[in-house]
Amino acid sequence: MTRSRRLSSLALALAAVLITASALAAQTPPDKFLGFPVGADKKLADYGQIKAYFEKLDAESPMLKLFTIGETTLKKPMIMAAISTEANLAKLDRWREIARRLRDPRLTPAEDAKALAKEGKAIVLVSCSQHATEIGACQAAMELAYNLIAGKTPYDAKSILSDVVLLLVPSANPDGTQMVVDWYKKYVGTKFETGSMPWLYHYYAGHDNNRDWYMLNLKETRAMTEVLYRDWLPQIHMDQHQQGSNGARLFIPPMMDPPLPNIQPLVWRTQNLLGTSMAYDLQQAGKSGIVNGRSYTAWYIGAGDDTPWLHNVTGILSEAASVQMATPVYIEPSEIPKSYVDKMMDFVDPWPGGWWRLRDIVDYEVIMTESLLKAAARYKEDLLLNFYRMSRDAVEKTDKNQPYAYIIPARQHDYPTTLRMLDILMRGGVEIQRAKADFMVGNRIYAAGSFVVLMAQPYKPYAWALLQHQKYPDIRQYPGGPPQPPYDNAGWTLPLQMGVTCEEIKEPFEAKLEKLDSIPYPKAPAGQGQGAYVVLDSRLNVSASVVFALLKDAKAEAWRTKAKAAKKGLEIPAGSFIVRNSPEVKQALPALLEKYRLAVLDLPDVDGLAKAGLKFHRVGLYQSWRGNADEGWTRYMLDDLAVPYKTLHNEGLKGTKEKKPDLRADYDVIVFADENTTVIKTGQRGGMPGGAPGGMGAPGGPSRPPVSTTPPEYEGGIGQEGIDALRAFVEKGGIVVTLNGACDLAISEFGAPARNGLSGIDRAKFFCPTSILRILVDNETPIGYGMPKEAAAMFVNSLALDTSNPPFDWDRKVVATYPEDEILLSGWLLGEDNLARKACVVDTKYKDGRFILIGIRSQSRAQSHGTYKFLLNALLYPEAN
Numbered sequence: 001m002t003r004s005r006r007l008s009s010l011a012l013a014l015a016a017v018l019i020t021a022s023a024l025a026a027q028t029p030p031d032k033f034l035g036f037p038v039g040a041d042k043k044l045a046d047y048g049q050i051k052a053y054f055e056k057l058d059a060e061s062p063m064l065k066l067f068t069i070g071e072t073t074l075k076k077p078m079i080m081a082a083i084s085t086e087a088n089l090a091k092l093d094r095w096r097e098i099a100r101r102l103r104d105p106r107l108t109p110a111e112d113a114k115a116l117a118k119e120g121k122a123i124v125l126v127s128c129s130q131h132a133t134e135i136g137a138c139q140a141a142m143e144l145a146y147n148l149i150a151g152k153t154p155y156d157a158k159s160i161l162s163d164v165v166l167l168l169v170p171s172a173n174p175d176g177t178q179m180v181v182d183w184y185k186k187y188v189g190t191k192f193e194t195g196s197m198p199w200l201y202h203y204y205a206g207h208d209n210n211r212d213w214y215m216l217n218l219k220e221t222r223a224m225t226e227v228l229y230r231d232w233l234p235q236i237h238m239d240q241h242q243q244g245s246n247g248a249r250l251f252i253p254p255m256m257d258p259p260l261p262n263i264q265p266l267v268w269r270t271q272n273l274l275g276t277s278m279a280y281d282l283q284q285a286g287k288s289g290i291v292n293g294r295s296y297t298a299w300y301i302g303a304g305d306d307t308p309w310l311h312n313v314t315g316i317l318s319e320a321a322s323v324q325m326a327t328p329v330y331i332e333p334s335e336i337p338k339s340y341v342d343k344m345m346d347f348v349d350p351w352p353g354g355w356w357r358l359r360d361i362v363d364y365e366v367i368m369t370e371s372l373l374k375a376a377a378r379y380k381e382d383l384l385l386n387f388y389r390m391s392r393d394a395v396e397k398t399d400k401n402q403p404y405a406y407i408i409p410a411r412q413h414d415y416p417t418t419l420r421m422l423d424i425l426m427r428g429g430v431e432i433q434r435a436k437a438d439f440m441v442g443n444r445i446y447a448a449g450s451f452v453v454l455m456a457q458p459y460k461p462y463a464w465a466l467l468q469h470q471k472y473p474d475i476r477q478y479p480g481g482p483p484q485p486p487y488d489n490a491g492w493t494l495p496l497q498m499g500v501t502c503e504e505i506k507e508p509f510e511a512k513l514e515k516l517d518s519i520p521y522p523k524a525p526a527g528q529g530q531g532a533y534v535v536l537d538s539r540l541n542v543s544a545s546v547v548f549a550l551l552k553d554a555k556a557e558a559w560r561t562k563a564k565a566a567k568k569g570l571e572i573p574a575g576s577f578i579v580r581n582s583p584e585v586k587q588a589l590p591a592l593l594e595k596y597r598l599a600v601l602d603l604p605d606v607d608g609l610a611k612a613g614l615k616f617h618r619v620g621l622y623q624s625w626r627g628n629a630d631e632g633w634t635r636y637m638l639d640d641l642a643v644p645y646k647t648l649h650n651e652g653l654k655g656t657k658e659k660k661p662d663l664r665a666d667y668d669v670i671v672f673a674d675e676n677t678t679v680i681k682t683g684q685r686g687g688m689p690g691g692a693p694g695g696m697g698a699p700g701g702p703s704r705p706p707v708s709t710t711p712p713e714y715e716g717g718i719g720q721e722g723i724d725a726l727r728a729f730v731e732k733g734g735i736v737v738t739l740n741g742a743c744d745l746a747i748s749e750f751g752a753p754a755r756n757g758l759s760g761i762d763r764a765k766f767f768c769p770t771s772i773l774r775i776l777v778d779n780e781t782p783i784g785y786g787m788p789k790e791a792a793a794m795f796v797n798s799l800a801l802d803t804s805n806p807p808f809d810w811d812r813k814v815v816a817t818y819p820e821d822e823i824l825l826s827g828w829l830l831g832e833d834n835l836a837r838k839a840c841v842v843d844t845k846y847k848d849g850r851f852i853l854i855g856i857r858s859q860s861r862a863q864s865h866g867t868y869k870f871l872l873n874a875l876l877y878p879e880a881n
Contacts, residue, residue, distance in 0.1 A: 039359030070223025105392035132176025134242035136361030195709030249289030289351030439511035472828035491827025499866025531602030538786030575785020612878035654721035674740035730849035753806035771827025799855030
């Protein structure tokens, strides 16, 4: 080679280096963009800043492409960044197509799958800060993205990303991220700096947004579900969270027992492999305090990390130790629990204590996520091929105790709710068939139009887990000892929660089936609504939506039937709604029936129908300043069913020194969601049901008043003034509805003639963690209208009410009870005799008004549609004759 050629080659190489260096220099680091280092003490980026930073990286780098995957509850854009090599980003549609083909083995032969796994890229989804106060992950996401595209990783990032496409959702709860950062910034530097925000950090769900991943009520979980199981089909999903401050610095898998049996073993093996790999890299980086196999179980709870398990996706939960938002915490060594001091095989390098900062969380999470991507690249072909293998096994293999199918008969108690359940299943990727003709299974005939979920489908584990009755294993703290509580749900069976008949079929059968691409919602029948009166079925939840609209907007004249009847050869259940078809009703009704896809019964007259008048009830829903998720879900249920209401805070109930409230002038019904009486009355957490002291002082020492970190305008509860105002409200004819734990308010503060028979019972004698129980319902009394005689109820720290002959001015009607035996339907129940024959829903009358005690979670997480009617009936209580 001549000297000139050598110089030319050297010049070209130097130019390439300079171009590369220039491209890297063009990436704006997050500290320069924000004006402070990521993870700095008392500094946080809000969602607007995070989004703007990712938009800047999108404009600057060919290695990051930004997508909007949906709109949040409060109408913010929800963003996701795809990060990989420029060449990979140019072929995203191809990588998604490969994932789609590997997801369905019925379309892809094994040999093709091997070739596709070799060609394809591992798709890894990382979601951050779904729980908004667990703020570290969304801050770390900016640094992670920058490190990857700027090559500031402990490995050659481009080499790793040549085999991996990272889908990074910097905030899985943008509304909450904005809320908590705004709150923190407002009070940083004051004594309220470390206080909790007095409302939920998701508009409806708060912390419970991570229990919505099969129900898909929330816009955010719907958007993420579309990414996971329809649009992108990642093989790994890591969901990054935070835990308490005093124990381990970071939890990563393996998980602890028990595992849900439905899940493919390769999910666990891959999860353990990746978890161990991340722990190894963290240890190499000098990060101590990494734990696995504790606290977080492999049982399903409907969360972001575990719903992927049921879709043949390796879901990974991480839980970093928390600080107080961006305020550091100092942990004395003596404050660390003994179980996190000693070296154990699941905790080989304890953290010694000391200062813990947001920057520490960022460091751990960046190292952890970079490690995950390295492992994904190393095992790329295995991840893709195992995705195929698990889907193939789901279709072809029959697991232990696996049924052949589930049948949802065409005839249902509440058909619109049945269709909604099917829609939920389909959104989660479940394949649903419909019978084109009558068919027979054993001696049973199922009508055409019945729905069938065959287990031989790629997402068999998911379909099976949602439709089966769960049996949580009897795990004790030690042999013969008390039960070891689950992390959350013991049972969640969707048809039971929603009041849908669903039958498990063990043996194969023949039927003419058609696979559905969408749910066949019926159209409202043409020509209906022409009679002098229309009747709406009390068994249908959406009938309440139509009736509320007609009462409020059309000023309808309405009644409820007092007993079961028949007209025109059709059954009219007790509590059905009769509406006079006035000109205003005729104008409003067609659009409502079309919206809710309802049929009504037209009648020329209502002679012979026993009925009681119904008026529009003005509803108030109490909201404490303690961020109660059950109140949020109650709001969701009411908004979802278009039930009008107003939110009531403490001042609205107790008034001011200058003006006492007249609640009866503004409200007809006031609802208290599941909340401790002490919180409702005083605003103080930690009280025991019935007003027992919570114990603020150190054991054995004098009690000390707590130092409040709450601004004074958000302190306190309704006080005695609120109790007195509620008493006057009921005496004047108002209705107070108490849900689950709030029933204690009616009992302890107002003397409702009932008591909780479970108070004080030792866990060894009675234990029922979030399970579904059988109840018997009197459906010919107003609170039971429209319910089946036997129903399923969510028991969540719920009540078993003993009623008694009431004192003067009181009366009571037991609406629902637990049966004599065989009470458990799904979950775990020890000591069922403590529930047998006790009441769970009681309608009490006090003077001219009522206290209605619904001692179950009748609207649990907006999932238990089958018991919605207990609350709806309280809001549509008929007038006395």
